[in-house]
Amino acid sequence: MDSLSSNQHARSVVELSLNPVHRRNYCSITRVVDEFYPENEDRAAKNDALTQILCQQCAAPHRAYHLFGVDCTPNPRRYSPTQVDRGFVYAPNTLSGNKPVTIGHQYSIAAYLPEKMNDDTSSWILPLACHRVRSDEKGPLVGMKQISQCLQSEEKFKDKLCVVVADSAYSTPECLAETEKNPNQVQISRVRSNRVFYYPVLDENTIKMGRKKQFANAFKLKDESTWKEPDKQFELRLSTKKGKNQMVKINGWDNVIMRGSHQIKTAHYPFRLIQICLYKESGQLFFKKPLWLMIFGEKRLELSLHTIFDAYRQRFDLEHFFRFGKNKLLMDKSQTPDVGHEEAWWQLVMIAYAQLYLARDIAQNMPKPWEKYLPTFQSKRKASPTQVQKDFERIIRLLGTPAQPPKRLKKSLGRQKGERQIPRTRYPVVKKLVRNQINMASP
Numbered sequence: 047m048d049s050l051s052s053n054q055h056a057r058s059v060v061e062l063s064l065n066p067v068h069r070r071n072y073c074s075i076t077r078v079v080d081e082f083y084p085e086n087e088d089r090a091a092k093n094d095a096l097t098q099i100l101c102q103q104c105a106a107p108h109r110a111y112h113l114f115g116v117d118c119t120p121n122p123r124r125y126s127p128t129q130v131d132r133g134f135v136y137a138p139n140t141l142s143g144n145k146p147v148t149i150g151h152q153y154s155i156a157a158y159l160p161e162k163m164n165d166d167t168s169s170w171i172l173p174l175a176c177h178r179v180r181s182d183e184k185g186p187l188v189g190m191k192q193i194s195q196c197l198q199s200e201e202k203f204k205d206k207l208c209v210v211v212a213d214s215a216y217s218t219p220e221c222l223a224e225t226e227k228n229p230n231q232v233q234i235s236r237v238r239s240n241r242v243f244y245y246p247v248l249d250e251n252t253i254k255m256g257r258k259k260q261f262a263n264a265f266k267l268k269d270e271s272t273w274k275e276p277d278k279q280f281e282l283r284l285s286t287k288k289g290k291n292q293m294v295k296i297n298g299w300d301n302v303i304m305r306g307s308h309q310i311k312t313a314h315y316p317f318r319l320i321q322i323c324l325y326k327e328s329g330q331l332f333f334k335k336p337l338w339l340m341i342f343g344e345k346r347l348e349l350s351l352h353t354i355f356d357a358y359r360q361r362f363d364l365e366h367f368f369r370f371g372k373n374k375l376l377m378d379k380s381q382t383p384d385v386g387h388e389e390a391w392w393q394l395v396m397i398a399y400a401q402l403y404l405a406r407d408i409a410q411n412m413p414k415p416w417e418k419y420l421p422t423f424q425s426k427r428k429a430s431p432t433q434v435q436k437d438f439e440r441i442i443r444l445l446g447t448p449a450q451p452p453k454r455l456k457k458s459l460g461r462q463k464g465e466r467q468i469p470r471t472r473y474p475v476v477k478k479l480v481r482n483q484i485n486m487a488s489p
Contacts, residue, residue: 048447050375050398052438059380059391067439070452079382082390089389094195096393097175100400101200104172107161111207111232111349114196115171115361116156116189116216118179119368121378121388123150128383128470133181134477149475151385152179153392156192157367159211159360168428169366172403173396178389181476186216190224197228207232207345211361214238219306222315222342232343234358237319239335242266243302245274246316260313265302267338274299276321280351292332293325296351302340317342320354370431371395383470402434405441409434 049056049065056062063072083089104112120137123129137148158172175192179185193210197203209232210225217235225233244261266272276297284292299319306312318341324332339358341349349357371377375398380391409429417423429437 047394047398047401048438048442048449050394051401052435052442053374053376054436056376057379059376062376067442067447069449079380079387079390079394082393083386089386093175093177093393094199096397097196098199100172100174100396101158101196101203103400103404104158104174104200104202105160106202108163109161111209111353111357112203113159113161113357113360114156114174114193114208114210115159115364116154116193116210116212117364117368118152118154118185118189118215120148121151121153121392122148124148126150126381126383127472129388130385130473131181132473132475134475151388152185153177154179154185154189154192155364155367155396156189156196157364158196159363162360166428168406168430169363170403170406170428170431171363171367173367173399176392176396178385178392181478184220186212186218187220187224189216190221193231194224194228197231204230206230207348209234209349209357211358212236213361217241217340219304219310219312222312222317223310225343226315229344232341232346232349234339234341234354236358237267237338237340239267239338241304241338243304243319246301246303246313261303261305265299265319278351282352282355291327294355295323295325296355297321298351300347315342318346320351322355366431367399371399374432374435375399399431402431402438405438406431406434408441409437410440412436 049062049068060072120135134147135152139146154177156175174196179188208230211234214236217237225231243265245263247259247262277300278298280296282294301316302319303313303316320339322337326332375395377395382388406429411423411433413423
């Protein structure tokens, strides 16, 4: 853990053994990953215990709510045919024309987004839960269950408003129903610009036969003629780092509903719809399409339009965590045919990042000779995750490590002469059926 938190040069997991802080040989890395989940121990219980420990590290904010973020990230395993439960998962691709798909696993991360004071521009988060999304599960629903677990595991979250920010994949009826189970949870999710919502039906005086009408006129996001007058409006002026002024206009509609399914009656779960438009100094739109957000939860009206805008802007810190974890903490570099070892490695990476988060206040900026003149190092900003990782070796040597000193043992006998290893089983890639094929295959 100390070598991973202070990693500077290792590009693979086994290269962590070359770190000066690592006092053992490279074989111990495989052993600690193998022993993370003992054979007779419940993995879910151990993950829940780790989540509870990390939830205790969340500091009480000055604002009137706790802020959480949830998202899924891929772990590509294209060249691992002996690994079970591989499937086609979403993976962004920088080359135009390529499909954003890869073969591997998907992991759901639920994190706490700490409050930023004054001009703090750091992208720190505190990861709380990490779970692999199986091929028969949906990533957004797994993430919502992670949030429910975090809110129910710590007392400090039960007495205060908890806001969760997520992307458009979490604006489904299943996520809405899961949010309604927690009275103090409010979900802010992005919405695609081609969605269609509805206004609720007002009380009808006439008595008609049959089922009562639940959905009134449609609210088409791409058709402005179907919009009613906003219930609330707000304007805000922003200034970029280059000194350019921008205007933010926010419109809000209350009590909007969407269609659900036979299992989830979304007509009984109204939500709030927000439109955010960003304008340049010349009055032109900064983006072609506005940003649409839906806010659902029993206490959704307690958040102002300005608060909703600030909360959702902090969601992008999750993307910084994914990039830092994969580039600096070797999150997706574990090449193992065992799925249990892969899950254990992701848990270790989450703990390593939590160590960096807890050491951020005592870390010192360690710029390279050509970086000491940059404004980032001359200002009194808080250390970023990369800067803390550079200084973590000094911190761990100064404070000491809880790791016991190594004990040299005799060399193992190893494999006997003539011993043959049993070939591992090769598994096909799991392909999810489309909805029509599932209905035809069902008896």
